[in-house]
Amino acid sequence: MSFKLHKSAPAYFRHLLSGGGAAHRFDTQFDAYYYCLLVGLDRRQLRPLDELGDEFVRDYVLEYQPHAATIAGLLVDAELDRTNTGREDVKAVEKRMVELLEAGSASRLSKEGQELLNRYAAGGFTVLNDLLANPPQSLEEFFVSYHQLWTREESVPPAPSPATPE
Amino acid sequence: MTSKDKDIADEIARAVELVLTERRPSKEFANRFRQLIRNAVNDNYADSDVRSLIDAAPDPYRGDK
Amino acid sequence: MDLRILGWTYKNIRGMRELEVTLGSPLPRWSLIQMPNGTGKTTTLTLMRMALAEEPPTPEQVRSFRPDETTKGGEFNLRLRVDGENVWLYLKFDYHTGSLSRFTSRTAQGGMEAGLRLKRPLQKMLTPTFTKLFVFDGELAKSIRDISKDEAAKAISTLYRLDSIERLERVAGEILRRDQTANVSTDKGLSNLQGRLRNALDQLETLKSRKKELERQRARLEKEMAALQVRRDERISSSANLKQRLEEVNAKRNDIAKLTFEATEKLAQLGRNPAAVSARLQDRLHDLSSRLQKLKLPRTTSVEFFRELALSAECICGRSIGPHEKETIERRANEFLGEDQVGVINAMKDALRHSEADTSAVRDLVDTLKSQLRARQEVDNEYDLIVMERHEQGDEELDQIQRDLTDRADKLRQAERQLRVLTASAKHEQDALECDEDNNIILCDRHVRERQAALSDATNTMRLQKQTEYVQEVLEQVVRVSSDQLRLRVQRATNEKLKTILPGEQLRVKEIGNSLLLHTDTLTSKESVSEGQSLAVAYAFLASLFEDAPYNLPFVVDSPAVSLDSKVRREVAELIPNLFGQAIFFVISSERDGFAESFYDRPDAKFITVQTDRNGKTTAQEGITAFRSFHSKDDESARVTS
Numbered sequence: 001m002s003f004k005l006h007k008s009a010p011a012y013f014r015h016l017l018s019g020g021g022a023a024h025r026f027d028t029q030f031d032a033y034y035y036c037l038l039v040g041l042d043r044r045q046l047r048p049l050d051e052l053g054d055e056f057v058r059d060y061v062l063e064y065q066p067h068a069a070t071i072a073g074l075l076v077d078a079e080l081d082r083t084n085t086g087r088e089d090v091k092a093v094e095k096r097m098v099e100l101l102e103a104g105s106a107s108r109l110s111k112e113g114q115e116l117l118n119r120y121a122a123g124g125f126t127v128l129n130d131l132l133a134n135p136p137q138s139l140e141e142f143f144v145s146y147h148q149l150w151t152r153e154e155s156v157p158p159a160p161s162p163a164t165p166e
Numbered sequence: 167m168t169s170k171d172k173d174i175a176d177e178i179a180r181a182v183e184l185v186l187t188e189r190r191p192s193k194e195f196a197n198r199f200r201q202l203i204r205n206a207v208n209d210n211y212a213d214s215d216v217r218s219l220i221d222a223a224p225d226p227y228r229g230d231k
Numbered sequence: 232m233d234l235r236i237l238g239w240t241y242k243n244i245r246g247m248r249e250l251e252v253t254l255g256s257p258l259p260r261w262s263l264i265q266m267p268n269g270t271g272k273t274t275t276l277t278l279m280r281m282a283l284a285e286e287p288p289t290p291e292q293v294r295s296f297r298p299d300e301t302t303k304g305g306e307f308n309l310r311l312r313v314d315g316e317n318v319w320l321y322l323k324f325d326y327h328t329g330s331l332s333r334f335t336s337r338t339a340q341g342g343m344e345a346g347l348r349l350k351r352p353l354q355k356m357l358t359p360t361f362t363k364l365f366v367f368d369g370e371l372a373k374s375i376r377d378i379s380k381d382e383a384a385k386a387i388s389t390l391y392r393l394d395s396i397e398r399l400e401r402v403a404g405e406i407l408r409r410d411q412t413a414n415v416s417t418d419k420g421l422s423n424l425q426g427r428l429r430n431a432l433d434q435l436e437t438l439k440s441r442k443k444e445l446e447r448q449r450a451r452l453e454k455e456m457a458a459l460q461v462r463r464d465e466r467i468s469s470s471a472n473l474k475q476r477l478e479e480v481n482a483k484r485n486d487i488a489k490l491t492f493e494a495t496e497k498l499a500q501l502g503r504n505p506a507a508v509s510a511r512l513q514d515r516l517h518d519l520s521s522r523l524q525k526l527k528l529p530r531t532t533s534v535e536f537f538r539e540l541a542l543s544a545e546c547i548c549g550r551s552i553g554p555h556e557k558e559t560i561e562r563r564a565n566e567f568l569g570e571d572q573v574g575v576i577n578a579m580k581d582a583l584r585h586s587e588a589d590t591s592a593v594r595d596l597v598d599t600l601k602s603q604l605r606a607r608q609e610v611d612n613e614y615d616l617i618v619m620e621r622h623e624q625g626d627e628e629l630d631q632i633q634r635d636l637t638d639r640a641d642k643l644r645q646a647e648r649q650l651r652v653l654t655a656s657a658k659h660e661q662d663a664l665e666c667d668e669d670n671n672i673i674l675c676d677r678h679v680r681e682r683q684a685a686l687s688d689a690t691n692t693m694r695l696q697k698q699t700e701y702v703q704e705v706l707e708q709v710v711r712v713s714s715d716q717l718r719l720r721v722q723r724a725t726n727e728k729l730k731t732i733l734p735g736e737q738l739r740v741k742e743i744g745n746s747l748l749l750h751t752d753t754l755t756s757k758e759s760v761s762e763g764q765s766l767a768v769a770y771a772f773l774a775s776l777f778e779d780a781p782y783n784l785p786f787v788v789d790s791p792a793v794s795l796d797s798k799v800r801r802e803v804a805e806l807i808p809n810l811f812g813q814a815i816f817f818v819i820s821s822e823r824d825g826f827a828e829s830f831y832d833r834p835d836a837k838f839i840t841v842q843t844d845r846n847g848k849t850t851a852q853e854g855i856t857a858f859r860s861f862h863s864k865d866d867e868s869a870r871v872t873s
Contacts, residue, residue: 007657007658010656011660013389021509024491031499035502038509038512042511042512055613066504067504069578069581070516070583071505072582073519074505076519076579077518080519086528090526090528090530091566093523094526094529094568097529097575098568098572101575101576101871102578103575108575108578108579138468138533139499140600141604141605142255143495143498143499143597143600144597144600144601147593147594150509170364171778174392174779177713178396178709180711185705185712189826191705199705206395206399207392207395209395216402216403216406216702217704219408219696220403220407220699220702223697223698223701223702224701226694227697228714
């Protein structure tokens with residue numbers, strides 16, 4: 001499928017990736033991708049293609065495969081919102097879903113869907129980069145700050161989706 | 167080809183063999199060379215024939231002489 | 232290729248106002264044109280050469296054909312047959328401006344085209360120099376005897392198609408110019424590139440060694456720091472009450488580390504399900520699910536259903552499906568999804584329905600981590616406090632250990648920073664750390680590959696160059712050897728003919744060198760050879776030159792035998808019929824003896840006499856009678872003096 005991180009992400013997560021100094025680290029780069037992705041999808045943040053790095057893995061890593069359908073669902077949700085697809089417009093919703101999803105694919109996503117997924121992950125990265133004070137030094141510190149982002153937000157209703165340029 | 171033409175072709179062919187014997191290039195070069203000369207005399211060759219011949223010439227960077 | 236002259240016409244060319252000379256049909260092999268000196272023999276030959284080759288005349292030359300001051304323009308037309316096709320060449324002179332316009336008329340094309348338009352191979356061959364080899368003015372003998380090696384070689388090259396092999400040399404040169412990619416074209420340039428590649432490779436090796444060294448250093452420093460920490464604890468423990476506290480702190484620290492690790496592991500595991508990460512994400516998923524439900528998506532009727540329906544004769548409602556209905560159904564069917572697309576949406580709905588997770592578990596773990604991190608901070612503070620207390624008690628060794636630890640920590644930071652510079656792979660990091668090919672392994676490696684590519688390019692170019700030069704050398708050698716062989720052949724053929732023409736004399740061509748070198752038993756330098764002998768040699772040579780060439784050209788000469796004595800004249804006249812396919816001789820009356828008369832019996836000879844009457848009108852008369860009886864005063868005086 002081709003998963004790509006934001007260009008600057010490997011440097012930012014340096015300590016948590018292999019070769020870094022921290023004792024407890026991410027298992028794979030996919031972890032970094034995943035955490036960025038959730039933030040990006042939630043906030044409907046897309047970054048342009050030229051901010052993406054090279055493919056770091058082809059398919060879903062084993063541990064995340066069971067959640068592929070859920071992630072695809074979150075993508076559909078984000079996209080319908082971002083493109084302002086009318087809640088009542090059956091044909092438009094159906095059309096967009098068909099554009100994003102693909103029957104035979106392990107990730108449930110079409111090429112377009114995968115591309116958008118990568119761009120959302122990049123978007124989430126820029127949010128983390130802005131909101132978290134420093135590049136995370138250890139996994140435990142990262143988890144604490146990361147999950148605090150979510151709980152902090154939960155008390156506030158989600159902001160209306162920004163009009164992100166394609 | 168008239169017999170005049172044939173005589174000339176023979177002369178040229180003789181010259182070709184003389185030169186090839188002296189220089190001893192690869193078999194591929196020799197064959198291409200003979201063919202190219204035959205065609206050139208009849209104005210019937212293409213630039214790519216010449217290029218193929220050049221490519222078959224000895225490569226000084228591979229140790230051919 | 233066959234070239235024949237059929238005839239020519241003058242209009243307002245010097246003394247010839249209007250004159251047509253036609254050699255006739257069938258075309259005679261021999262045409263003897265009797266023209267007194269001064270009537271335009273030389274002019275005719277000059278005009279013929281001018282018509283055949285493309286050298287533009289000077290205004291003076293053009294005006295030299297002017298009959299008088301008032302005549303504005305003149306014309307010369309040369310009629311040819313080329314490989315069976317009639318080709319007429321026109322020269323139109325404007326005496327006023329001193330300019331020449333050319334036209335060509337070919338039966339195949341019809342109409343007149345501007346310029347000289349012969350078939351390409353023929354037109355290329357007919358250079359001004361080359362036409363002089365078969366259209367001669369009176370200097371035949373001289374020009375042949377003085378023929379340089381280069382001119383002979385060039386004539387042979389053209390006639391025997393060696394020039395097409397020479398052209399290959401040029402083509403090879405063009406290919407080299409076109410295909411060479413690098414600017415390097417010398418061995419020195421190539422070795423420069425090799426040197427630079429070696430430097431880059433050396434630098435890469437250096438950087439890689441440095442990386443290894445730094446990694447060793449880091450490991451050593453970490454080990455030393457661990458050892459120092461142990462020693463520090465020992466020093467602290469040397470104070471009894473502090474020892475107790477230290478042990479407690481260390482135990483706590485271990486517990487914290489263990490709990491932190493476990494909680495982090497668990498959190499990572501649970502967090503993989505997005506629904507567990509945040510309630511809001513769960514809400515979004517549920518929202519989407521109900522939306523799809525509300526919209527009754529996916530629409531379960533698929534496009535396949537409608538396409539099949541369109542093929543039936545009758546709808547399920549009972550009405551018949553005609554062509555109009557069929558077309559409408561097929562068109563609108565495309566608004567529905569395919570079966571597999573329906574399946575995809577269903578699968579999504581299913582997943583959404585089952586996306587439940589307990590966010591409270593995640594929240595609890597996060598709380599645990601938070602408190603453990605706090606605890607860790609407290610434990611670290613406690614430790615620092617213990618160290619400070621011990622320090623205040625005054626312990627040289629402890630102080631030293633502290634200093635060593637600080638020192639090692641600095642060195643470790645430095646080493647790590649240097650490693651970062653060496654190994655940074657992301658561009659923005661490389662920019663931030665000011666990495667370049669001298670200090671960064673990734674960039675150095677790229678640099679090495681660039682140098683390798685440049686070297687490869689240059690090597691390819693050098694290779695191409697050397698190979699092209701080889702090919703050009705071989706071609707040049709073939710041309711040279713062929714040329715030598717053919718020259719030798721012509722020489723032998725010439726000498727064979729000379730045996731027949733001049734049997735008594737041992738006059739032979741020794742070498743076609745810088746000129747036609749002759750050699751006899753008694754005479755060795757060309758100065759001592761008589762004009763007649765020279766002429767004989769010239770004919771023999773020309774004939775030998777042309778007889779094997781794949782072109783049949785006409786031979787046009789002025790005063791072919793005037794300086795030969797009668798006996799030689801006869802010999803030459805006997806020989807000539809075998810030498811040329813078509814010959815046109817311009818003779819004066821004094822050449823009739825011995826030369827012209829030997830043609831009288833030939834059926835394939837034509838005789839034309841050109842004369843100007845008292846009124847200035849020039850005519851051409853055919854036939855042996857007129858030819859034989861013609862006299863002119865000039866010719867008489869020539870006979871007396873020869």
